Amino acid sequence: MATTVQTRPAVHRVEHVGSSKLTEAIYRILLYGAVIVGGVIFAIPFYWMLRTSVMPTTQVYLFPPEWWPERFEWHHFKTPFAVFPFARFFLNSTFIAAGSAIGAALSSSVVGFSFARLRFPLRDIMFVVVLATMILPEHVRLVPTYLLFVQLDWIGTYRPLIIPNWFAPAFYVFLMRQFFMTIPRELDDSAMIDGCNPIGLYWRIHMPLSLPALGVVIIFMVTSQWNDFLYPLIYIQGVPNYTVALGLRLFEGHMTNNMQALMAASILGVMPTIILFFFAQRYFVQGIVVSGVKG
Amino acid sequence: MKPTTREAWFGYLLASPWIIGFIVFTVGPMLASLVIGMYRTDFLSETTFVGLKWYQNVLRDSLVRKALINTAIFSFTVVPINTTLALLIAVMLNQGIRLQSFWRTVYYLPSVVSGVAVSLLWKWLYQPDIGLLNSILGPILRPYGIDPPRWIFSQEWALPSLIIMAFWGAGGAMLIYLAGLRGIPTSLYEAAEIDGASSFRRFFAVTLPLLTPTIFFNVVLNIIISWQVFTQALVMTDGGPNNATLTMVLHIYNTGFQYFYFGYASAQAWFLFVIVLIFVILALRSASSWVHYERV
Numbered sequence: 230m231a232t233t234v235q236t237r238p239a240v241h242r243v244e245h246v247g248s249s250k251l252t253e254a255i256y257r258i259l260l261y262g263a264v265i266v267g268g269v270i271f272a273i274p275f276y277w278m279l280r281t282s283v284m285p286t287t288q289v290y291l292f293p294p295e296w297w298p299e300r301f302e303w304h305h306f307k308t309p310f311a312v313f314p315f316a317r318f319f320l321n322s323t324f325i326a327a328g329s330a331i332g333a334a335l336s337s338s339v340v341g342f343s344f345a346r347l348r349f350p351l352r353d354i355m356f357v358v359v360l361a362t363m364i365l366p367e368h369v370r371l372v373p374t375y376l377l378f379v380q381l382d383w384i385g386t387y388r389p390l391i392i393p394n395w396f397a398p399a400f401y402v403f404l405m406r407q408f409f410m411t412i413p414r415e416l417d418d419s420a421m422i423d424g425c426n427p428i429g430l431y432w433r434i435h436m437p438l439s440l441p442a443l444g445v446v447i448i449f450m451v452t453s454q455w456n457d458f459l460y461p462l463i464y465i466q467g468v469p470n471y472t473v474a475l476g477l478r479l480f481e482g483h484m485t486n487n488m489q490a491l492m493a494a495s496i497l498g499v500m501p502t503i504i505l506f507f508f509a510q511r512y513f514v515q516g517i518v519v520s521g522v523k524g
Numbered sequence: 525m526k527p528t529t530r531e532a533w534f535g536y537l538l539a540s541p542w543i544i545g546f547i548v549f550t551v552g553p554m555l556a557s558l559v560i561g562m563y564r565t566d567f568l569s570e571t572t573f574v575g576l577k578w579y580q581n582v583l584r585d586s587l588v589r590k591a592l593i594n595t596a597i598f599s600f601t602v603v604p605i606n607t608t609l610a611l612l613i614a615v616m617l618n619q620g621i622r623l624q625s626f627w628r629t630v631y632y633l634p635s636v637v638s639g640v641a642v643s644l645l646w647k648w649l650y651q652p653d654i655g656l657l658n659s660i661l662g663p664i665l666r667p668y669g670i671d672p673p674r675w676i677f678s679q680e681w682a683l684p685s686l687i688i689m690a691f692w693g694a695g696g697a698m699l700i701y702l703a704g705l706r707g708i709p710t711s712l713y714e715a716a717e718i719d720g721a722s723s724f725r726r727f728f729a730v731t732l733p734l735l736t737p738t739i740f741f742n743v744v745l746n747i748i749i750s751w752q753v754f755t756q757a758l759v760m761t762d763g764g765p766n767n768a769t770l771t772m773v774l775h776i777y778n779t780g781f782q783y784f785y786f787g788y789a790s791a792q793a794w795f796l797f798v799i800v801l802i803f804v805i806l807a808l809r810s811a812s813s814w815v816h817y818e819r820v
Contacts, residue, residue, distance in 0.1 A: 264616050268630045274692065275633075277656045278645050294659040336541040349535030359542065362550055364748055364804055368773055369797040372560055372780055372790045373553035379567055396545020427534040456639035458755045459773070463781055474640040478759060481644055491644060498641040506636045510629070513636075514699065 282306070282493040289488055308490035309480055309497065317469055318476035319501075322455055325390050325472060330450040332395030334443045340397040341405025342431045346417065356406070362399040375463065385466040390457075394450065401446045404516065408442035409435060445516035448509050452502050473498045561791035566784035578791035588792060590767050591775040592799070594683055598771065599750040599803075602690045607742055610694040614701035615731070628702065632695035643759035646689045650675035650760075676761050682768040686756050697742045704738030705731070733816040740815045744807050751800045772796045 281289060282305055284298040309315045343349075344356050378389040412435060420430050436443075461472045471479065477498050484491045506513060536543070561578050565571040582588050613631055617624055634642075649656045652674040661672040673681040708731065716726045754773040757763055763770035763778070776796065780789030 260616060260619055261621065264621060264627055267613060267616075268627055271631050271634060271692065271695070273656065274645055274649055277649060281648065290654060292654050293662070294654045294656070336545075339538045340542040343535050343538035347531055347535035347538065349532035349539075352535060352539075355539065355543070358546070362546070364744065365550070366748060366752055366797055366800045368752065368776055369557055369793045370550065370553040371776065371793060372786050373556035374549060375780075376556070376560070376567060376786070377548075377553065393545065393549050395541070396549060397542035398545075399542075402542055427531065427538065431538070452636065456637070458639050458759075459777065463777075477640045477644060481759075488648060492648065495641040495644050499637040502636050503633065506633065513632075514703070 278492050278496060282489050282496055284489055286487075286489065302489070305487075305489040305493040306497065308484075308487065309476075309494040312483060312490075313476055313480055314469055315473075315476055315480075315494070315497070318471050318473045321387075321470060322472040322474070323501075325387050325461075326451040326454040328387070328391040329394040329454045330447040332391065333398055333401050333450045334446045336395050336397040337401035337446060338405045338436065338439060338443055339431065340402045342409055342435050343427075344402065344406045345409035346430070346435070347427055359399045359402050359406075363403060371463075378464070384464060385470070387465075387470075389464040390454070390460055398450075401450070404445060405439065405442055408439055412438055441512065441515060444509065444512045448505060448512050449516055451505065455502055557790045557794060560787055561794060563787040564785070565787050567786055568784075574787065578788045579794075581788065582791050582795045587767065587770065587775060588795070591770045591772045594768070594770055595751055595753065595772045597683060598687060598690075598753055599747060601687050602750045603743060603746045605687075606691060606694050606697060606746060607739065609691060610697035610742070611701050611735075611739065613694065614698045614705060615727070617698075618702060618705045628699070632699055635693040635696040638693065639755055640759055643756050646685075646692075646756070647676065647760045650685055652677055676769075677765065679765050679768045682761055682765060686753070686760070686769055689756060690750070690753075697746065700742055701735065701738055704735050708734045736815045737817060740807070740811055744804060747803050747807060748800060751796065751803075 280296065280298060283301045283303060285300060285302055288295060288299055344352060344359070374389070374393075378384055381388075383389050383392075416434055416438075417430060420434050425433065456474065457472075458474045458478075461475050465471060465475060468479065477494055480494050481491060484494075562573060562575055563571055564574045564578075617627055617631070621627065652658055652672070655675075657675065658672040665672050675685045676682050712730050712734070713726060716730050721729060752773050753771050754777070757769045757771045757774045758777070761769040763774050772792070773796070776789050776792045779785050779792060
């Protein structure tokens with residue numbers, strides 16, 4: 230009996246008790262109608278971005294606007310690279326995102342492990358502090374950390390954007406700790422009997438088992454760093470060092486009457502996160518489940 | 525069982541990245557921020573102690589007040605509407621519809637992309653004459669003699685423009701609700717069905733109460749995020765027209781990194797911090813009266 234309950238899909242399918250087949254059919258039609266209309270509304274901005282990026286100049290500024298390009302012009306995708314070193318911007322953004330993601334994954338996993346598995350005084354208080362910092366508006370730290378990085382002579386380098394993420398950002402510590410809590414303790418005991426110290430226990434057993442959670446941390450970190458605007462704006466100096474986000478803003482100032490090139494650059498700018506999402510959709514969903522439902 | 529000293533040492537060792545980071549990048553800066561707020565400084569030429577002047581200024585400054593009101597309006601409209609919208613979409617997608625994962629992607633994708641590219645896109649969508657929005661609204665409204673709004677170029681519509689744009693990102697919360705809905709045991713629905721509860725009643729008696737922890741999580745998260753709105757306000761309108769979209773973080777950024785009044789920027793950041801803290805505490809306090817935690 231228990232198994233039959235479990236194998237049922239865990240969806241709440243509305244079946245109208247005592248209502249006719251007709252009301253059921255009407256209900257389904259309304260439901261699909263709403264899902265489709267909503268989906269179209271959510272997808273249209275993407276369509277408009279694509280449509281603009283391939284339109285001929287004579288058509289893009291027509292009034293009233295037209296929905297379909299009379300012919301496809303792909304050369305607008307070359308313009309950003311011709312005007313600014315956009316390839317360089319992509320490399321810069323990739324470097325910052327990768328550097329931050331590796332650091333965040335390593336540090337938060339080690340810290341999460343210690344919070345989940347090792348017993349030491351003040352541990353539970355520290356974990357409460359981790360939770361509290363998760364809800365901290367980070368801008369209260371903006372000016373003093375800037376001052377700190379001025380003192381360290383880090384302004385104009387990528388260090389202010391990368392290094393803080395090597396010190397276990399609270400949200401990822403929480404995520405990793407929640408994941409380690411689900412690993413059965415019997416595994417620890419057998420490893421301890423084999424003479425592992427806690428570092429060996431982490432490295433040989435917990436780290437390999439936590440690869441999915443590490444994937445979540447990496448993906449979240451890459452996405453947030455890729456989309457970040459404020460910190461690069463403050464810390465990065467000199468156009469060749471710009472990230473994609475800064476490059477887009479710069480490009481906009483120079484392309485006031487070339488909307489196709491601007492939209493083409495924007496498409497290129499969001500492409501990496503979209504590709505990442507499609508390849509790692511499972512991790513996105515999983516990360517949300519761990520953080521949202523158990524939180 | 526008492527922890528061994530050896531285990532405790534390993535514990536501190538492995539937790540040290542967080543401990544160091546917490547001191548260097550969180551607590552230290554927060555306290556430093558309080559002190560910097562008592563100085564007039566641009567970190568280069570001059571540093572003068574001004575006491576509580578900046579903190580008193582925060583309460584009197586009409587621009588800060590404008591930024592506060594704008595951000596409050598943004599937060600108080602985006603949080604409830606986004607929460608409801610996301611819940612509605614999640615419940616619709618959870619009715620066993622076909623191609624569920626396709627629709628989930630369609631609704632979620634906008635919240636994966638954010639930042640400057642999205643701000644540029646929406647700036648274009650809001651273009652009053654040939655933008656997407658008015659090319660749809662224009663033909664509907666003009667026959668009645670109404671001109672469609674000029675969106676980010678109009679003082680009345682600029683802030684609502686940023687608010688409407690925020691609904692496009694409802695997918696993030698939707699995904700959290702979908703996960704929450706999955707966690708509701710089907711046996712509860714079966715029991716409700718046997719008792720003859722209508723689908724309407726099942727939603728309000730089973731789904732909604734069991735989802736309250738997820739709703740609560742989303743509301744708190746959304747409060748924090750919405751008070752920090754920045755990128756759209758800078759890229760799309762630069763706070764304008766006539767400060768209609770000046771937000772708290774944008775004003776802090778301008779004060780500190782455009783006009784180099786770092787002390788005043790610090791004082792404003794603390795002001796924002798206290799406000800967000802108050803709303804988060806209010807939300808936490810209210811939790812006991814409406815959030816349903818299942819005792820297992």
